[in-house]
Amino acid sequence: xxxxxxxxxxxxxxxxxxxxxxxxxxxxxxxxxxxxxxxxxxxxxxxxxxxxxxxxxxxxxxxxxxxxxxxxxxxxxxxxxxxxxxxxxxxxxxxxxxxxxxxxxxxxxxxxxxxxxxxxxxxxxxxxxxxxxxxxxxxxxxxxxxxxxxxxxxxxxxxxxxxxxxxxxxxxxxxxxxxxxxxxxxxxxxxxxxxxxxxxxxxxxxxxxxxxxxxxxxxxxxxxxxxxxxxxxxxxxxxxxxxxxxxxxxxxxxxxxxxxxxxxxxxxxxxxxxxxxxxxxxxxxxxxxxxxxxxxxxxxxxxxxxxxxxxxxxxxxxxxxxxxxxxxxxxxxxxxxxxxxxxxxxxxxxxxxxxxxxxxxxxxx
Amino acid sequence: xxxxxxxxxxxxxxxxxxxxxxxxxxxxxxxxxxxxxxxxxxxxxxxxxxxxxxxxxxxxxxxxxxxxxxxxxxxxxxxxxxxxxxxxxxxxxxxxxxxxxxxxxxxxxxxxxxxxxxxxxxxxxxxxxxxxxxxxxxxxxxxxxxxxxxxxxxxxxxxxxxxxxxxxxxxxxxxxxxxxxxxxxxxxxxxxxxxxxxxxxxxxxxxxxxxxxxxxxxxxxxxxxxxxxxxxxxxxxxxxxxxxxxxxxxxxxxxxxxxxxxxxxxxxxxxxxxxxxxxxxxxxxxxxxxxxxxxxxxxxxxxxxxxxxxxxxxxxxxxxxxxxxxxxxxxxxxxxxxxxxxxxxxxxxxxxxxxxxxxxxxxxxxxxxxxxxxxxxxxxxxxxxxxxxxxxxxxxxxxxxxxxxxxxxxxxxxxxxxxxxxxxxxxxxxxxxxxxxxxxxxxxxxxxxxxxxxx
Numbered sequence: 001x002x003x004x005x006x007x008x009x010x011x012x013x014x015x016x017x018x019x020x021x022x023x024x025x026x027x028x029x030x031x032x033x034x035x036x037x038x039x040x041x042x043x044x045x046x047x048x049x050x051x052x053x054x055x056x057x058x059x060x061x062x063x064x065x066x067x068x069x070x071x072x073x074x075x076x077x078x079x080x081x082x083x084x085x086x087x088x089x090x091x092x093x094x095x096x097x098x099x100x101x102x103x104x105x106x107x108x109x110x111x112x113x114x115x116x117x118x119x120x121x122x123x124x125x126x127x128x129x130x131x132x133x134x135x136x137x138x139x140x141x142x143x144x145x146x147x148x149x150x151x152x153x154x155x156x157x158x159x160x161x162x163x164x165x166x167x168x169x170x171x172x173x174x175x176x177x178x179x180x181x182x183x184x185x186x187x188x189x190x191x192x193x194x195x196x197x198x199x200x201x202x203x204x205x206x207x208x209x210x211x212x213x214x215x216x217x218x219x220x221x222x223x224x225x226x227x228x229x230x231x232x233x234x235x236x237x238x239x240x241x242x243x244x245x246x247x248x249x250x251x252x253x254x255x256x257x258x259x260x261x262x263x264x265x266x267x268x269x270x271x272x273x274x275x276x277x278x279x280x281x282x283x284x285x286x287x288x289x290x291x292x293x294x295x296x297x298x299x300x301x302x303x304x305x306x307x308x309x310x311x312x313x314x315x316x317x318x319x320x321x322x323x324x325x326x327x328x329x330x331x332x333x334x335x336x337x338x339x340x341x342x343x344x345x346x347x348x349x350x351x352x353x354x355x356x357x358x359x360x361x362x363x364x365x
Numbered sequence: 366x367x368x369x370x371x372x373x374x375x376x377x378x379x380x381x382x383x384x385x386x387x388x389x390x391x392x393x394x395x396x397x398x399x400x401x402x403x404x405x406x407x408x409x410x411x412x413x414x415x416x417x418x419x420x421x422x423x424x425x426x427x428x429x430x431x432x433x434x435x436x437x438x439x440x441x442x443x444x445x446x447x448x449x450x451x452x453x454x455x456x457x458x459x460x461x462x463x464x465x466x467x468x469x470x471x472x473x474x475x476x477x478x479x480x481x482x483x484x485x486x487x488x489x490x491x492x493x494x495x496x497x498x499x500x501x502x503x504x505x506x507x508x509x510x511x512x513x514x515x516x517x518x519x520x521x522x523x524x525x526x527x528x529x530x531x532x533x534x535x536x537x538x539x540x541x542x543x544x545x546x547x548x549x550x551x552x553x554x555x556x557x558x559x560x561x562x563x564x565x566x567x568x569x570x571x572x573x574x575x576x577x578x579x580x581x582x583x584x585x586x587x588x589x590x591x592x593x594x595x596x597x598x599x600x601x602x603x604x605x606x607x608x609x610x611x612x613x614x615x616x617x618x619x620x621x622x623x624x625x626x627x628x629x630x631x632x633x634x635x636x637x638x639x640x641x642x643x644x645x646x647x648x649x650x651x652x653x654x655x656x657x658x659x660x661x662x663x664x665x666x667x668x669x670x671x672x673x674x675x676x677x678x679x680x681x682x683x684x685x686x687x688x689x690x691x692x693x694x695x696x697x698x699x700x701x702x703x704x705x706x707x708x709x710x711x712x713x714x715x716x717x718x719x720x721x722x723x724x725x726x727x728x729x730x731x732x733x734x735x736x737x738x739x740x741x742x743x744x745x746x747x748x749x750x751x752x753x754x755x756x757x758x759x760x761x762x763x764x765x766x767x768x769x770x771x772x773x774x775x776x777x778x779x780x781x782x783x784x785x786x787x788x789x790x791x792x793x794x795x796x797x798x799x800x801x802x803x804x805x806x807x808x809x810x811x812x813x814x815x816x817x818x819x820x
Binding site for chain 2: 089121177180311353354
C-alpha cells in the first residue's frame with residue numbers, strides 16, 4: 001500500500017509547475033490575440049461606408065431566369081461527392097462515396113473512363129489542364145494522379161501515381177496552371193503544394209485550427225495565391241511561394257464548405273453550414289455581402305460564379321440550387337430536381353452551363 | 366444504409382443549426398395569433414385536438430415561394446406528421462390531417478436515439494397487439510434482444526409500465542402519443558430502403574486546439590466604395606460574354622445540341638469571334654490567357670522589336686509551372702538567352718532587379734525569376750499593350766472577326782440533333798507539333814461524325 005502511495009504522488013513537482021506556466025503563457029497569448037482581433041475589426045469597420053447593394057441600386061435588375069436540366073448523368077452507384085470540368089468545356093470527372101471516379105463526355109453523356117479507388121469517400125477530384133489526367137483522393141489520405149489512357153483495355157489503375165500524402169482525409173485538390181503541380185487540402189488542417197513528377201512536397205500551409213474543406217486558386221495576374229476554407233469557420237488567403245497566410249476572414253458561423261474566386265480575382269465567395277453565402281473583398285479586406293434568407297435553413301455545400309460574376313450559384317443540403325444576384329444580394333431563382341443533397345457545383349470553363357453533383361447518385365448539367 | 370451513432374458531444378456543432386432553425390419556424394407556425402389555423406379533427410370516431418387540414422394551402426399562405434419544398438422538408442424530418450397512414454412521412458397535397466410533433470421528440474432534443482428506447486418502443490408495439498410489428502421491425506427486435514439481453518427484463522418492464530400508464534389516458538391523447546412516437550422512430554430508425562434524412566456524411570472536424578493564430582499582415586485596405594464600383598463595372602463589362610445571362614451565338618450547345626459555338630471558339634481558328642477579340646481589350650491578362658491573343662501580340666511586338674519581352678515572360682512561366690527536375694536547365698537557358706551581357710535577346714530590366722535576380726541564380730529555384738518576370742510583365746502592360754490596342758493590327762482583327770448568326774429554332778422542335786462525340790484531349794496532345802504551334806484542338810467536334818453517338 002505504501003508503495004502505491006509513493007508512485008501516485010507527482011514524481012516531478014517541477015513538471016507540474018512547468019505545465020501551469022505553459023498554460024499561463026498560452027492563455028496570455030490568447031487574450032493578446034483576442035485584443036488584437038477586436039482592434040483589427042474596429043479598424044476594418046471604420047472603412048465601411050457603404051453596402052454593395054446600395055452601390056448596385058442603379059444597376060438593372062435581372063429578369064426571370066429559366067434554367068433547366070439539359071443533361072442527367074447516371075452511372076454512379078452511390079453519393080456523388082465532387083466533380084470538375086475539363087478545359088475542353090464538355091468533359092467532366094466525378095467521384096463518389098463508393099470509390100468510383102468516372103470521366104464523362106457530358107455533352108453526349110457517355111462514360112469515357114472509370115477508375116475504382118482503393119478507398120471509399122473520394123471527396124476530391126480534379127481534371128488536369130491538359131485534359132490528359134485526373135487527380136483524386138479521399139479517405140486514403142492521398143492524392144493520386146491517373147493518366148487517361150485511350151486504350152480501352154488498359155487498366156487505368158496500373159499507371160496511378162501517388163502524389164500527395166496527408167495525415168487525414170483529402171478534402172479538395174486542384175492542379176495549378178499546369179499538369180506539374182497539385183494543391184491539396186486535408187482534414188489534418190493543412191494545405192500543401194506538390195510536384196507531380198517526383199511526389200515531392202513543395203510547400204505546406206499551416207494556420208487552420210481544424211479540418212480544411214475547400215480551396216480555390218486565384219486567377220490573378222501574378223498567380224501566386226489561393227484561398228482555403230475550413231471547419232474553424234475561417235477563410236484564409238495564402239501566398240504559394242512563402243507558405244504564409246496573408247489574409248484571414250472569420251465571419252461565418254459554421255464550417256466553410258466551399259470557396260470560389262470572383263472572376264476578376266479581387267474577391268471570393270464562400271458557402272457554409274450556416275446556410276449563408278458570403279462575398280469577401282481582398283482589397284477592402286472584409287466581408288462585403290451576405291446571401292441568405294430566413295427560409296433557407298440548410299447548409300451550402302458548394303458555390304460558383306457565372307462567367308461575368310453577376311450570378312452566384314449555390315448548392316444546398318436541402319436538395320436545391322439557389323441562384324443569387326451578386327450585386328443586389330437578392331435571390332434570382334431556385335432550382336429543384338435533385339432528390340438528395342447537392343454536394344458539388346461547378347460552372348463550365350466557358351460559362352455555357354454549370355454541373356451539379358448530388359447524393360442522389362446523379363450529376364446534372 | 367449508414368446510421369450515424371455519434372456521441373452527443375460530437376453533435377454539439379453547427380450541423381444541429383439546421384434542426385434548431387426548423388424548430389424555430391415550427392414554433393412560429395404555432396403562434397396563437399399569427400400562426401396557422403388548427404382545429405379539432407375527427408379521426409374515425411376519436412377527436413384529435415390541434416390538428417390541421419389543407420396543410421399545403423395554409424403553408425403556402427405562410428411561407429410564400431418555396432413553401433412546398435420547405436414544408437416537404439419539415440414533414441421529412443418529422444416536425445409535422447400525418448395522422449392518417451402515419452407510416453409515410455410525405456407531404457400530400459390533399460385534405461389529409463397532420464399534426465405538429467411535440468418538442469419532446471424534436472431531433473435536436475433527443476439526439477442520438479438510444480437503442481434502449483428503440484427496444485422499449487418495439488416491445489410496446491409487440492405487447493400491445495400481436496402482428497403489429499413489420500418484418501424489418503421484427504428482425505431488429507430480435508437483433509436487439511440478442512445485443513442487450515442483459516437488460517431485457519428492464520426493457521419489458523418499462524414497456525409494460527408505459528402501456529399501463531397510457532391506458533389511463535383519454536383515447537385521443539393515446540392515439541396522439543402513439544403517432545408522435547411512431548413518427549419519431551420513422552426518422553431515427555428508417556425502414557430499409559427509405560431515405561435516411563439523418564445521414565450527415567463523414568464526421569468532422571478534428572479539433573486542434575494548439576493554434577493561437579494571430580496573423581499580422583500589411584494589407585492596405587481600400588475604401589469599400591471603390592471596391593463595390595469595381596464589381597459593378599466588371600459585371601457590366603462581361604455581361605455580354607456570359608452565356609448563362611445573355612445566351613451565346615450561334616446557340617448554347619447544351620440547349621440546342623449544336624456544337625458550332627465550341628467549334629468557332631476553339632483555341633486556334635482561322636477567324637476568331639468578335640466577342641473573343643473584344644475580350645482582349647478588357648485586360649492584359651485576358652490577352653495573354655488566349656493563345657491566339659498572345660500570338661497576335663507577339664506579331665505586334667516583333668514589328669516593334671520588343672518581342673524578347675514576351676518570350677522572356679513565357680520562359681519564366683514555363684519554369685514556374687513546369688517540372689521540378691527541369692528548373693535548373695531552364696534557368697540556365699533563360700540566363701543565356703535573355704539576361705547575360707550581350708545575350709541574343711537581352712531584356713531591359715532595371716539594375717536593382719537584375720542584381721537581385723543574378724544573386725538568386727547562384728541557388729536557382731522555381732521562383733527565382735519572379736521579380737524579373739513581374740517587371741517585364743508590367744512593362745508590357747503599361748507600354749506595349751495599350752499601344753497594341755490602338756494599332757492597325759488589332760483594329761483589323763476586330764473588323765475581320767465574325768459575329769455568328771443566331772441559329773433559328775428548328776422547324777421540327779422535337780427532332781433532336783445527333784450529339785457527336787469529340788476527340789479526347791488526351792488524344793489531341795499526341796498530335797501537337799511544336800514548331801509551328803498548330804494544335805489540333807479538342808474543340809473540333811463534328812469532324813468525327815462517323816463516331817456519332819445517339820443518346
